[in-house]
Amino acid sequence: MEMTYTNLGTTGLIVSRLCFGTMTFGQSQWKLGGVDQKLADEMVHTVLDRGINFFDTADVYSAGQSEEMLGKALGTKRQGVVIATKVRGRVGSGHNDAGLSRKHIFDAVEKSLKRLGTDYIDLYQVHGWDALTPLEETMAALGDLVQSGKVRYIGFSNYAAWQAALSIGISERLSTARFQTAQMHYSLLCRDIEHEVVPLCFNKGIGILPWSPLSGGFLSGKYKKDIEPASGTRVGDRGMWFPPFDKDLGFKVVDELRAIGSRIKATPSQISLAWLLRKPAVTSIIIGARTMDQLNDNLKTMDVKLDDQSFGKLEDLTAPKPEYPGWMIGFQGQDRLPKA
């Protein structure tokens, strides 16, 4: 099936429903992939052929190599695509080589532009909260970057809903560009954002970009209960499960994915991604891969039809536990439902 497209947040920018994440590019200090330039070129050309026009990277991925390799792989195709990158992580040992101060943001954007080989970034995202910088300073600096044309749109990642809501309020007060996207961890094994971030995104028209949609590869079904993860896998090589999740539930979900897969002829990875594609407020899923086989597997998600019954089964199995005040808001809200 063909790629489908949607608007990014409340903007007129059109992006593919799958975004290609390039965290596996380069010799990562985090042992995430080690994809070299030749394989990166092949991956980027494959996803472009399959209709993906949206790419995600960050200044900290493989200490800048990921941005450099993505820029090279795109070459003359750059104008036709949407590039998202990030700022916040530590990129040097100096006091101001991390965070979201005006100084660091302005320095970091220049370096990202250079590495990417472009004169503008389509979507510039704050990679996480910076407790040391006033939000007013960050939002004003980001707004100025949009004014300058170096950045077209801005987004947040890994913010609590209250942090994002405060940021948006400040941008509105300053009449500057506001966050259009929320890049958050979201998968069958982590639906925490449904408590607070998803309702905020609905309210403000913010597009959700799920990261680690396969829980770091676990939802591919390749890890087995009671068997040590093999080397050559992310978990085996890193000796850690990241992002964290409930293992018992994880193996139950993989069993369910296999059962659904045998009915609808799809792999666990494809069904996990297809489930996310059906979740309201999700704009584009950031897929990741270390090999061409994995990439081709994940790209076939666009062919998968996840029927209502299978979708409902996964919804019930992975439903987030009620949290206060969410359950009280729901309880009190019963008298605010319009009469049928």
Ligand SMILES: NC(=O)c1ccc[n+]([C@@H]2O[C@H](COP(=O)([O-])OP(=O)(O)OC[C@H]3O[C@@H](n4cnc5c(N)ncnc54)[C@H](OP(=O)(O)O)[C@@H]3O)[C@@H](O)[C@H]2O)c1
């Ligand atoms: N904003 C943030 O804080 C943040 C954090 C993390 C990621 N991200 C973004 O999200 C993107 C995706 O994250 P992610 O790489 O963690 O996604 P993921 O889909 O959860 O994990 C991808 C990894 O799982 C394995 N895998 C993928 N497809 C597979 C398949 N079909 N069969 C078997 N194994 C498969 C591969 O690892 P192995 O082969 O090595 O096992 C691959 O590198 C990143 O590239 C980055 O752009 C953002």
